[in-house]
Amino acid sequence: MKMMFLPKMMDSLFGKEPSQEQQAYLKELNRRRAALKEAFTPYVLDILSKEFQTDLPCFQGSAGSYDPLDAMRRDAQREVLLWVKHEIEQYNPDL
Numbered sequence: 001m002k003m004m005f006l007p008k009m010m011d012s013l014f015g016k017e018p019s020q021e022q023q024a025y026l027k028e029l030n031r032r033r034a035a036l037k038e039a040f041t042p043y044v045l046d047i048l049s050k051e052f053q054t055d056l057p058c059f060q061g062s063a064g065s066y067d068p069l070d071a072m073r074r075d076a077q078r079e080v081l082l083w084v085k086h087e088i089e090q091y092n093p094d095l
Helices: 008-014 020-039 042-052 068-090
Strands: none
Touching: 020 068, 042 068
């Protein structure tokens, strides 16, 4: 079996010679990241960021009238977008 290119991060994760099971995991992980990259284009990410206002602070409104559920919702939406962006950045077409 031909040895796949492994980024430095993967070397530290699995050592120099990943097992077949580890290689299968990396392929599946990369396939998921490729699908995310295809679906979440910069344009789509921008639309979602504006729609959910993830660039705003979690707490909005006048002092003393904060809605904790709104804050929780905005924070969760922001975290999802950050996760998607991180997964897209980790995509490696060489795997």
